[in-house]
Amino acid sequence: MAAHLQPYNIIETCHISPPKGTVASTTLPLTFFDAPWLTLPLADSLFFFSFQNSTESFLKDFVPNLKQSLSITLQHFFPYAGKLIIPPRPDPPYLHYNDGEDFLVFTVAESTKTDFDQLQTDAPKDISVLHGVLPKLPPPHVSPEGIQMRPIMAMQVTIFPGAGIYIGNSATHAVADGVTFSHFMKYWMSLTKSSGKDPATVLLPSLPIHSCRNMIKDPGEVAAGHLERFWSQNSAK
Template sequence: MAHLQPPNIIETTHIFPPKGTVPSTTLPLTFFDAPWLNLPLSEFLFFFSYQNSTDCFLKDILPNLKQSLSITLKHFFPYAGKLIIPPRPDPPYLRYKDGEDSLLLIVAESTGTADFNDLKADSAKDIRVLHGVMPKLPPPHVSPEGILMRPTRVMQVTIFPGAGICIGNSATHFVADGVTFSHFMKYWMTLTKSKGQDPAATLLLPSPPDHSCRNMIKDPGEVAKGHLERFWSQNSGKHSSHAMPENMVRATFTMSRKQIENLKHWVTEQSENQSPVSTFVVYLAFTWVSLIKTLIEDSGKEGDKDEVFHLMINVDCRNRLKYAETEPIPQTYFGNCIAPGIVSVKKRDLLGKKGVLAASDALTARISDMLSSDLLKTAPSWGQGVRKWAMSRFPTSIAGAPKLRMYDMDFGLGKPCKMDIAHIETGGSIAFAESRDGSNGVEIGIALEKKTMDAFAMILQEGIKEFET
């Protein structure tokens, strides 16, 4: 597919929460937020089928989207706010100022050079074709006093007349994690589908987010201090960006529920105690093994048999950590609330005949260890583990999760016909989502160089067939 030409901008609108509904507010960054200050943006794309014209969308759909987004921002106001960066040594913080801060919404129309069906296809495509529908975060503003103010989120709705629409989100990850983003999207979606009524009139609305416990989340062992030092030592006035990789494509693969069950059955049979294994563990183990096999073959460097490969997973700490003596961080908490876990497996085990079993056992053990430990007490050592992961060959991480139910976003147009996590192209991440057909399968999104992607597709499919026999 040819490079996507920039769409025509129809309008740019600043969406404010309803006036007077949110007082001017400041929120501190917690030790969960600080690690994300220097990392690339979080980027999500949702594609929806829409057979009508641009004029119909602007008249029939867009006003309701805007109205419901405004009401949603009443509760998710940090997405309309800014990161305030005072001169060092004062730490950055989040601010929402009533009547001044807003979320930028861009409305655009495809120029006709891009085929909507190609954009939403699972097959490998140049990563650049999605960049035209991904909004760019506005640059920071500098006050006369030298205070930097960075917007936290921007959204773009791109219309493909007679074919579909794309809702693109670009956000700074230090504001909130995927659980909060999913919460925000589902709140907005529910309001939109109910024609933007007042929240009290809609029984299906999710509970609003919780901002109250942020001030009481204590930093164990000054975890945030080191992250702030790195933030200050770099150019803190700009959000992180990355160079465009050459010859990189992205593709989506699907594992059916039956294929996952075959994997689970094999792993359970092969394990010493034959204890059941989780769905999350087996599909992640299988994908990780397939990716490392591909990358080693592509590099042409076998390496030492005792070489250790590392996979970083994230454990949601909501309802698992207490911010007060008796109160756990609620599931509706707005912000980042994930702990990194590093899973390590030796090459000879990971690439052996029972590599998926070795990866599954390591994943199960690491998750069990994290869930049974006092995560706050282990927080000071998280950075050491992440550094070990980052310095290894082929460090791999995951983005998204089927449990977030990203395909449940029905704005009255039907559920998405495709969802892409675009920021995996920064390297090393595998994206996971529930299968869009509702069959309890899983979608695997990945970005690799073209020749490497071809090899990965072959290894993945061969592996699936092997477990079907």
């Protein structure tokens, strides 16, 4: 039997940032590796975890740890809490994180009417049944000068009481390629599993290196063609 889309109860929506003062306000360039993805839709991901406890236990024992570990993780993956800045043409887009102001939107939801086991099977299903467990990325803000500021990532955790949880993600693909996002998730889940222990005492994946963006050169101006296509599509919208 096909699953049917059921309403999800939003319990909480909050803002998660790196601990204040741990990351300086930073600007990073996009490289020609990133430019081809500017014209693509958002990248969505879903992760399934068994969780046999109640919603009350989830909110009390699991969510606070998940938030704290996400904040610490964003200290090292801070572009995900920042924005994609799109100045008027011909200036190229870039990434910016503003300490004390930027954040990642984090939503906690509950589903009591949808079958968790049915959703995670490999059997064919209407893809719309998964839309409720994916977060909504906030809309871009446009300044009076015509500068677009697009949020980069949003997360949603949905509890299916007595069955499991979904962790859903929506992100701008130019910033969150598959390898980097997998790195981010492994770091976050490793911290979550450590249950609040000092990160210095926990075996964690290696830290990302953001300075390498400034070392990547584009002598053939490969990014230029991708930016032309992006500007054309962006102005049309």
